[in-house]
Amino acid sequence: MSAQKKKAFQIEAFKHRVVVDPKYAEKTWKILEHAIHEIYNHNASGLSFEELYRNAYNMVLHKFGEKLYSGLVTTMTSHLKEISNSIEAAQGGLFLDELNRKWAEHNKALQMIRDILMYMDRTFIPNTHKTPVHELGLNLWRDVVIHSHAIQSRLQAILLENVRRERSGEVIDRGLMRSITKMLMDLGPSVYQDDFEKHFLEVSADFYRLESQEFIESCDCGEYLKKAERRLNEEIERVSHYLDTRSEVKITNVVETEMIESHMHRLVHMENSGLINMIVDEKFEDLGRMYCLFRRVSNGLVLIRDVMTSFIRDTGKQLLTDPERLKDPVDFVQHLLDLKDKYDKIITSAFRNDKTFQNALNSSFEYFINLNSRSPEFISLFVDDKLRKGLRGVTEEDVELVLDKVMMLFRYLQEKDVFEKYYKQHLAKRLLSGKSVSDDAERSLIVKLKTECGYQFTSKLEGMFTDMKTSQDTMQGFHASHGSDIGDGPMLSVQVLTTGSWPTQPITTCNLPAEILGICEKFRNYYLGTHTGRRLSWQTNMGTADLKATFGKGQKHELNVSTYQMCVLMLFNDADRLSYKEIEQVTEIPTSDLKRCLQSLACVKGKNVLRKEPMSKDIADTDTFLFNDKYTSKFFKVKIGTVAAQRESEPENQETRQRVEEDRKPQIEAAIVRIMKARRVLDHNNIVAEVTKQLQSRFLPNPVVIKKRIESLIEREFLERDKGDRKLYRYLA
Amino acid sequence: MVSQTIGNMLTSPGGFAEMELGEVTFPEISAVILEKICQYFYWALQYSRGKETEFHIEPELTLELMMAPNYLHT
Numbered sequence: 001m002s003a004q005k006k007k008a009f010q011i012e013a014f015k016h017r018v019v020v021d022p023k024y025a026e027k028t029w030k031i032l033e034h035a036i037h038e039i040y041n042h043n044a045s046g047l048s049f050e051e052l053y054r055n056a057y058n059m060v061l062h063k064f065g066e067k068l069y070s071g072l073v074t075t076m077t078s079h080l081k082e083i084s085n086s087i088e089a090a091q092g093g094l095f096l097d098e099l100n101r102k103w104a105e106h107n108k109a110l111q112m113i114r115d116i117l118m119y120m121d122r123t124f125i126p127n128t129h130k131t132p133v134h135e136l137g138l139n140l141w142r143d144v145v146i147h148s149h150a151i152q153s154r155l156q157a158i159l160l161e162n163v164r165r166e167r168s169g170e171v172i173d174r175g176l177m178r179s180i181t182k183m184l185m186d187l188g189p190s191v192y193q194d195d196f197e198k199h200f201l202e203v204s205a206d207f208y209r210l211e212s213q214e215f216i217e218s219c220d221c222g223e224y225l226k227k228a229e230r231r232l233n234e235e236i237e238r239v240s241h242y243l244d245t246r247s248e249v250k251i252t253n254v255v256e257t258e259m260i261e262s263h264m265h266r267l268v269h270m271e272n273s274g275l276i277n278m279i280v281d282e283k284f285e286d287l288g289r290m291y292c293l294f295r296r297v298s299n300g301l302v303l304i305r306d307v308m309t310s311f312i313r314d315t316g317k318q319l320l321t322d323p324e325r326l327k328d329p330v331d332f333v334q335h336l337l338d339l340k341d342k343y344d345k346i347i348t349s350a351f352r353n354d355k356t357f358q359n360a361l362n363s364s365f366e367y368f369i370n371l372n373s374r375s376p377e378f379i380s381l382f383v384d385d386k387l388r389k390g391l392r393g394v395t396e397e398d399v400e401l402v403l404d405k406v407m408m409l410f411r412y413l414q415e416k417d418v419f420e421k422y423y424k425q426h427l428a429k430r431l432l433s434g435k436s437v438s439d440d441a442e443r444s445l446i447v448k449l450k451t452e453c454g455y456q457f458t459s460k461l462e463g464m465f466t467d468m469k470t471s472q473d474t475m476q477g478f479h480a481s482h483g484s485d486i487g488d489g490p491m492l493s494v495q496v497l498t499t500g501s502w503p504t505q506p507i508t509t510c511n512l513p514a515e516i517l518g519i520c521e522k523f524r525n526y527y528l529g530t531h532t533g534r535r536l537s538w539q540t541n542m543g544t545a546d547l548k549a550t551f552g553k554g555q556k557h558e559l560n561v562s563t564y565q566m567c568v569l570m571l572f573n574d575a576d577r578l579s580y581k582e583i584e585q586v587t588e589i590p591t592s593d594l595k596r597c598l599q600s601l602a603c604v605k606g607k608n609v610l611r612k613e614p615m616s617k618d619i620a621d622t623d624t625f626l627f628n629d630k631y632t633s634k635f636f637k638v639k640i641g642t643v644a645a646q647r648e649s650e651p652e653n654q655e656t657r658q659r660v661e662e663d664r665k666p667q668i669e670a671a672i673v674r675i676m677k678a679r680r681v682l683d684h685n686n687i688v689a690e691v692t693k694q695l696q697s698r699f700l701p702n703p704v705v706i707k708k709r710i711e712s713l714i715e716r717e718f719l720e721r722d723k724g725d726r727k728l729y730r731y732l733a
Numbered sequence: 734m735v736s737q738t739i740g741n742m743l744t745s746p747g748g749f750a751e752m753e754l755g756e757v758t759f760p761e762i763s764a765v766i767l768e769k770i771c772q773y774f775y776w777a778l779q780y781s782r783g784k785e786t787e788f789h790i791e792p793e794l795t796l797e798l799m800m801a802p803n804y805l806h807t
Binding site for chain 2: 042112
């Protein structure tokens with residue numbers, strides 16, 4: 001045992017008096033009841049919080065929590081009944097105000113009560129699963145005041161009336177509205193919804209239904225949309241000021257349905273002001289507004305898109321079948337480009353670059369461009385025009401812009417191989433006549449085509465450029481070695497063309513004048529001397545010549561003519577007068593070519609270096625031609641040569657088409673063989689599908705033609721038919 | 734918030750006497766206990782400010798010292 005005196009651990013009884021007073025609970029409750037009264041009467045100052053708190057604490061501690069709670073309910077209820085009466089008594093405009101004020105007071109009282117009854121809230125209530133004080137206070141308010149028969153309907157009516165007044169332009173007390181709706185929200189979302197929101201939406205729907213009907217009868221499309229937009233914004237603003245945020249989407253839905261969705265079709269198709277008119281008149285603001293509004297409604301944009309698409313298709317179709325338009329291909333293509341620009345602009349500035357609209361535009365263009373089988377030819381002619389003169393003096397960037405636009409049209413073509421054929425022809429003419437505005441522009445376009453279609457597409461075109469360059473070098477060599485020989489004789493400039501790269505030309509007859517033959521031979525010997533094993537043939541239908549001519553009064557002119565024309569004109573060095581037959585006999589130029597060349601020499605104003613008897617427009621076999629002594633021109637140099645590429649005549653077009661069809665056959669066959677080699681066995685439908693897929697970047701193969709090619713391949717024993725199933729094919733190695 | 738009760742007492746709307754007079758009385762809590770509680774409040778403040786010390790409770794106080802915090806919601 002230690003000497004240190006330990007402090008005894010003492011447990012003492014409660015210092016509080018153990019309560020035996022039976023009336024204890026009642027007395028204590030009375031104190032609290034009194035306090036609640038005072039609180040509701042704004043008399044709480046002077047009361048001791050601690051005392052009240054302690055009393056409530058004691059009641060709960062001594063198991064009188066039930067009495068306390070039910071007492072609270074009763075007391076609060078009776079106070080609220082009083083309050084309810086005083087609100088009901090408020091007249092007209094003061095109703096909301098009174099309601100709002102009493103609500104604020106109730107909240108304050110509730111908090112005070114909750115604070116002093118905190119102990120009960122913490123212990124008794126959770127144990128007995130009763131409603132906590134604060135929530136109880138709200139529920140009682142809701143049941144006794146808000147849902148009192150008189151108040152409930154009146155409140156709803158006044159709130160809706162205020163909204164109606166504001167919608168017709170009156171100013172209302174938004175702060176008050178805010179407090180009331182907030183009160184409803186505090187009482188529970190279902191209270192807000194059932195007591196107010198539901199009716200608000202219904203009434204609004206009616207309102208907008210009526211208003212939209214009015215508007216649609218009296219306004220045009222643009223005005224109507226403006227009004228709809230205004231109302232929509234108004235409602236959004238209304239929500240932000242005094243409604244619950246979750247109401248926004250619901251009310252905007254109402255406006256959208258009543259003002260937009262119900263009248264969608266009528267608006268779009270409105271005469272003189274609907275979608276089509278807006279597009280035609282380029283009303284970007286209105287279109288933008290329509291886009292934004294219709295976007296909110298299901299199928300709104302689909303409607304706009306469909307109407308726009310069918311309009312574009314109709315416009316395009318009209319353009320492509322209008323014989324007047326088709327007479328001038330360059331103009332025609334320019335119109336296509338303008339059309340595309342126009343719609344691009346609409347989509348960018350009004351339709352927010354919406355991808356679905358872009359796609360619709362692209363598919364429309366693809367649709368109608370391919371309606372006319374001449375489109376590939378026309379696009380090539382357009383390019384030809386640009387590269388000959390259209391792009392003269394244009395900056396490099398602008399050149400690129402034009403070429404990119406051309407490429408865009410090119411992509412829409414289904415028959416790209418037809419385009420290739422024409423492009424080759426036109427390019428050949430440009431290169432040989434030296435008429436290209438810019439070599440860089442030419443090459444730039446080739447690069448773009450290569451990027452788009454691959455090396456195959458442009459290899460021959462590039463071959464043409466190479467030939468031109470090589471010929472320049474050859475000519476330099478030729479002149480260096482034979483320069484002295486030529487002397488006074490004609491000057492020769494030769495372009496040597498590799499047969500495979502250039503468009504195939506039929507071989508024509510033409511007897512060159514003696515003077516020319518000499519130098520031509522010299523060149524042939526020179527060339528074959530350095531390139532053995534090659535064969536050269538003169539393309540008399542593609543050449544040009546510059547002739548110096550002296551006329552009657554001594555006036556001299558330099559005439560730029562085609563080779564054929566040169567042969568004809570040289571004849572007039574020995575005779576003043578020649579008949580058609582004579583000319584034909586000596587030159588041996590084919591009939592149609594001869595007639596065409598004579599026509600340009602004799603029948604065109606300003607270029608008639610020959611006179612024709614009779615003076616008719618066309619060349620007849622019986623015509624006679626005379627040298628036109630009296631020819632005058634203000635220019636020294638006169639161009640009479642073959643004109644620039646022109647749109648083909650019908651028969652020429654047929655011919656080209658045929659050649660294209662012929663070219664397609666081996667391509668189809670190659671595709672079939674490729675596919676069968678990989679798959680070994682395949683049925684008919686699948687072959688057709690695969691072939692189409694492989695070739696569609698060049699052209700759309702005709703299933704009938706595919707079938708024929710398959711049969712030809714079977715005959716040539718590349719494939720065989722399956723013995724059992726006629727539709728199945730097998731690859732023969 | 735160390736004592737919810739005292740906090741409410743002083744912040745409850747409506748102007749209870751305590752707030753108006755600035756004085757709080759606890760007639761049912763003995764001075765010794767109340768003193769200990771005040772010490773606790775101070776210690777809690779220091780602790781929250783980083784001063785981590787021990788709070789010593791005399792054993793003979795423990796029982797009553799359990800009732801008071803319950804009352805004060807501490």
